[in-house]
Amino acid sequence: MDWTxxxxxxxxxxxxxxxxxxxxxTAAQLACCSVYHFQRMFSFVAEIxxxxxxxxxxxxxxxxxxxxxSAKVIDLAYQYGYESPEAFSxxxxxxxxxxxxxxxxxxxxxxxxPKITFSLSLKGDAEMHYRLEQHEAFELCGFSTxxxxxxxxxKFLRQLHKSGQLQQLYRDxxxxxxxxxxxxxxxxxxxxFFALYDFQADCSFSxxxxxxxxxxxxxxEYETLCIPAQTWAIFSSPQDIGADPALQCKRAWxxxxxxxxxxxxxxxxxxELERGFNRGNMxxxxxxxxxxxxx
Numbered sequence: 409m410d411w412t413x414x415x416x417x418x419x420x421x422x423x424x425x426x427x428x429x430x431x432x433x434t435a436a437q438l439a440c441c442s443v444y445h446f447q448r449m450f451s452f453v454a455e456i457x458x459x460x461x462x463x464x465x466x467x468x469x470x471x472x473x474x475x476x477x478s479a480k481v482i483d484l485a486y487q488y489g490y491e492s493p494e495a496f497s498x499x500x501x502x503x504x505x506x507x508x509x510x511x512x513x514x515x516x517x518x519x520x521x522p523k524i525t526f527s528l529s530l531k532g533d534a535e536m537h538y539r540l541e542q543h544e545a546f547e548l549c550g551f552s553t554x555x556x557x558x559x560x561x562x563k564f565l566r567q568l569h570k571s572g573q574l575q576q577l578y579r580d581x582x583x584x585x586x587x588x589x590x591x592x593x594x595x596x597x598x599x600x601f602f603a604l605y606d607f608q609a610d611c612s613f614s615x616x617x618x619x620x621x622x623x624x625x626x627x628x629e630y631e632t633l634c635i636p637a638q639t640w641a642i643f644s645s646p647q648d649i650g651a652d653p654a655l656q657c658k659r660a661w662x663x664x665x666x667x668x669x670x671x672x673x674x675x676x677x678x679x680e681l682e683r684g685f686n687r688g689n690m691x692x693x694x695x696x697x698x699x700x701x702x703x
Contacts, residue, residue: 415450418438421435426462426465427487464521466489467504475515481508504519548618548621550630554614638676638678642696645695653692657696659694674703
């Protein structure tokens with residue numbers, strides 16, 4: 409059974425249990441992977457955390473039931489896991505833009521969220537850029553934040569750059585930078601690490617931007633993250649001169665799901681890493697480092 413078949417079985421499981429209890433353990437068993445890996449890969453491939461997907465599908469199903477005039481608001485609230493009709497009404501209005509009472513038995517335009525169907529190409533028709541490497545334990549040092557709510561990784565990077573903290577990090581950690589006469593991006597780092605770790609059930613996580621810890625103790629405002637000795641599956645973006653860095657990173661991530669579906673490895677419970685390289689003159693490429701173990 410291939411990866412798309414397994415994930416579509418998970419989607420069927422979600423649909424069959426929208427009005428009941430949904431277990432990530434059961435979903436992970438259907439996907440033939442760990443709960444941790446299931447949540448991470450679902451969030452990446454579907455571009456939405458599983459909990460948020462389920463919430464939107466439940467509110468979509470509730471909206472259809474209200475339009476048919478076949479259910480009461482209070483019944484739907486408890487059917488779809490809300491503690492009170494008020495909590496259900498708030499969530500409903502946030503998604504659909506109207507209250508449940510405004511929908512009952514009426515033809516009202518709603519923000520419905522359709523069922524996801526997975527259809528990835530796993531036939532090897534696209535070149536994959538990856539390698540396996542074994543690395544000893546090492547330490548990263550830098551600034552960190554929690555990625556949740558309105559905080560995103562690009563926003564955090566922009567904040568550090570605007571405040572001057574990123575430039576200070578280059579100096580404090582002695583990060584190798586491009587020479588001042590380099591075209592386009594003089595003084596920018598040749599490479600940076602971005603670490604994703606402490607993943608939570610709601611798919612929030614901690615995010616660190618930094619570099620290898622220097623020999624001398626860094627200033628106290630920096631966080632140190634220990635990376636264990638590990639086998640890494642390292643995916644690199646095609647090295648297209650002039651491509652947007654965010655696009656390069658996405659291209660590297662796009663290979664991960666396909667590779668896991670066809671490999672003899674599974675995700676190991678350790679931080680995930682991104683590494684961005686800047687060679688000047690708008691020449692960027694990215695690597696995604698995924699900790700793996702043999703199945």
